[in-house]
Amino acid sequence: MKITVCVKQVPASNEARLDPVTNTIIRDGAKSVLNPFDEHAVEEAVRIKAQVGGTITAVTMGIPAASEMLRRVIAVGADRALLLTDRAFAGSDTLATATALSAAVKKDGMPDLILCGKMATDGDTAQVGPMLAELLGIPHICNVSKIVSITDKAITVCENTDDGVNTVTAALPALLTVVREINIPKLPSIAGILKGEATQIETVTAADLNITSEHLGLKGSATRVVSSERPNLVHHTVVIDGTADEQAKKLLAILDSGEVR
Amino acid sequence: MKNNVWVFCEHGADGIRPVTLELIGKGTELGTVTAVSVQPLSEAEIKSLSETGADRIISGDLADADVLTSIDALCGLIKEYGPDILLVGATAFGRSMAPGIAARLKTGLTADCTGLEIDAETGLLKQTRPAFGGNLMATIVCPDTKPQIATVRPKVFRSIQTDNHAEVIRVHCEAAPSPITLLRQELNKGEVSIADADVLVSVGQGIGTQENIRLAEKLAEKLGGTLSASRPMIDNGILPYARQVGQTGRTVAPRLYIALGISGAVQHMAGVAAKHIIAVNTDPDAPIFAYADYAIRQDCGTFLHAILDQLK
Numbered sequence: 001m002k003i004t005v006c007v008k009q010v011p012a013s014n015e016a017r018l019d020p021v022t023n024t025i026i027r028d029g030a031k032s033v034l035n036p037f038d039e040h041a042v043e044e045a046v047r048i049k050a051q052v053g054g055t056i057t058a059v060t061m062g063i064p065a066a067s068e069m070l071r072r073v074i075a076v077g078a079d080r081a082l083l084l085t086d087r088a089f090a091g092s093d094t095l096a097t098a099t100a101l102s103a104a105v106k107k108d109g110m111p112d113l114i115l116c117g118k119m120a121t122d123g124d125t126a127q128v129g130p131m132l133a134e135l136l137g138i139p140h141i142c143n144v145s146k147i148v149s150i151t152d153k154a155i156t157v158c159e160n161t162d163d164g165v166n167t168v169t170a171a172l173p174a175l176l177t178v179v180r181e182i183n184i185p186k187l188p189s190i191a192g193i194l195k196g197e198a199t200q201i202e203t204v205t206a207a208d209l210n211i212t213s214e215h216l217g218l219k220g221s222a223t224r225v226v227s228s229e230r231p232n233l234v235h236h237t238v239v240i241d242g243t244a245d246e247q248a249k250k251l252l253a254i255l256d257s258g259e260v261r
Numbered sequence: 262m263k264n265n266v267w268v269f270c271e272h273g274a275d276g277i278r279p280v281t282l283e284l285i286g287k288g289t290e291l292g293t294v295t296a297v298s299v300q301p302l303s304e305a306e307i308k309s310l311s312e313t314g315a316d317r318i319i320s321g322d323l324a325d326a327d328v329l330t331s332i333d334a335l336c337g338l339i340k341e342y343g344p345d346i347l348l349v350g351a352t353a354f355g356r357s358m359a360p361g362i363a364a365r366l367k368t369g370l371t372a373d374c375t376g377l378e379i380d381a382e383t384g385l386l387k388q389t390r391p392a393f394g395g396n397l398m399a400t401i402v403c404p405d406t407k408p409q410i411a412t413v414r415p416k417v418f419r420s421i422q423t424d425n426h427a428e429v430i431r432v433h434c435e436a437a438p439s440p441i442t443l444l445r446q447e448l449n450k451g452e453v454s455i456a457d458a459d460v461l462v463s464v465g466q467g468i469g470t471q472e473n474i475r476l477a478e479k480l481a482e483k484l485g486g487t488l489s490a491s492r493p494m495i496d497n498g499i500l501p502y503a504r505q506v507g508q509t510g511r512t513v514a515p516r517l518y519i520a521l522g523i524s525g526a527v528q529h530m531a532g533v534a535a536k537h538i539i540a541v542n543t544d545p546d547a548p549i550f551a552y553a554d555y556a557i558r559q560d561c562g563t564f565l566h567a568i569l570d571q572l573k
Contacts (some may be wrong), residue, residue, distance in 0.1 A: 036509060098364060121508060121528075123392065125372040127360040134364035139329055139440040142357040156444065162352045163274040167445040174440075180509055181502055222369030222406050228399040231391070239556045247557050248568035251539065254555065255484070260517060260537045 001054030001152060002111040005045045005078065006101060006132065007038040009062050009069040010122040034069050037117025041178050043185040044147065045115050046077035052150060055079045057108065061089055061100055067201045075188035075196035082108065088206035091218030094123070098131035099220060103209040105136060113155065114175040118143060126177070133175035140175040141168060145182050264292030264379060264386070267344040267408065269335065270302070270310065271354060274448055277306055279420070280350030282313040284413055286421035288348055289314040291379055291386065295344065296427070299326045299334040299434050311427040313420045318427045321434040327443070328354060332361040333436035339366065344408045346386050348377075351412035359412050369403030370410040375417055375534075376400075386411065396527060415456070416514035417534065453487055453503055460486025460517045461535070463506055466493045467522025467542055468561050474499070476565040477521055483572045489513065491529045507532040521561045525549025 012031040034042075045056045058073040060066050061084040070081035084104055092100065105111065114133070119126035126142070133140030146158035148167060156169045160179060188196070206216055213219060240247050240254075254260060266288040271278045281296070288294040296310040299321040310318050319342075323334060331354075339347070339362070347362070349355040351373050363370035376389030380402070386409045388401045403409040455461060462481035464474055478488040488504060495505045506513050508531040518535035525540070525548035533552075540553035541564050550556050557564060 095363060126356050127370060127372055130357055130360035131364035134361045143353055160353065162354055164447045164449040166443055169442045169444055170440060223371060223401050223403050225399050225401050228397050231398045237550060237553050237556050244559055244563045244567035247559055247564065248571050252571055
């Protein structure tokens, strides 16, 4: 079975430092990690491979330094990794990102199964997975909390919905986005880490993808950020003083009044 | 020329989801509103959509529409009617469906908008949303393609009351049979849902003891609310994931969020969209106090005993 896992390198912390002149995020020097949701996607791929055999290809779109993250993904069990890196990808919104990823996946050869984390902790959109599925013409299932069974033709999963949990089956190829509950990611072994160091990361540029530049990067994005700013945390905090009894009494009075409707 | 605003009418186990009505209300500020349902609507549902602001209602004919079928059906309707804007509730369903529509139509989608308004000069929809866990507010537009699609979480906007009588158009929806088969559906009936709670009493690492968690739950009950928690409580196996509030847990939008022993880390607060936040913590420098509307510098256990005593 050919399994592809989409992964993303995200800032380790959510603290956004803004360039005071351009109002854009300063990314250099910030520590980066594998998106936490993607860790679970990778782990699930490793488990599926252990069960039914096959190969795992990790794919990411990022800056050259993202290769470090890919080595980590290989260390925990991926067989190979593709790094889509090119200035032409800069400024991509989710649509442009999904467009580039779909071209790379098609070029590499359609997998049987694509796994993604539910969302990335920097953008928080949860859009790229479903968009990628749509562009590849395959079904997608989001918020997968368990893989019930898998054959070379179909997959059955538990999907967290707004009202509970659905058990559904899809014919392969299909794309799943996974939630944290699905597994507990394992740490890499020493052998894994060495394998990660030794493996050649395959670099993919815009030219390799056969897409014209108007579909990539800023130009290929359907959305534009027109401004970004720190939210106004001008806050009026009312301090409730006194002994615990007095504080409790005051709070209950506030709750009973119209103040917190 | 007024914008033609479509609002996707989403059905849950209990009928039309409240977020649909909230978006119709917001939609009335943005242009003329058409509520679109791929499922056929009952008379009562039509009345509800009308009264909450829909100028027009499109009612489809698909008995059962999952995410993929809805993408098919909606794309067909969008191609036929050409709305300027499409608003979708950022429910699990909506967040799975909207990107599929955006990708198929090659148009822009902005997720989890907290602000929507029409730019006076360009007529475009300005979509504001938090990024980096809420540390940044970005305003986004979709300048070249239609529809401009936005998803919005429940309770971000409020529904309104009007005396509209919407025009109803019943349509046939073209959709391929879904490639996904539903084998079993387990509904959360009666189980805890922190996402819908009016009041949340939320515990963090500073709660102290298991006994205090029990008291916190009791307080929640007395206030007509539910117990929730920050991530460490789940990671340590103390409470189940269903109760986790935060960026990697659930986003909650209660009227009252009572944070007990929660430090207020950015990743936690990113999941809190409460109307009023009350923080109880012994650490005067805890970041939560920057978010709190009411600050109580007190030990959680002591406070809980005191307040439960007075609620007897």
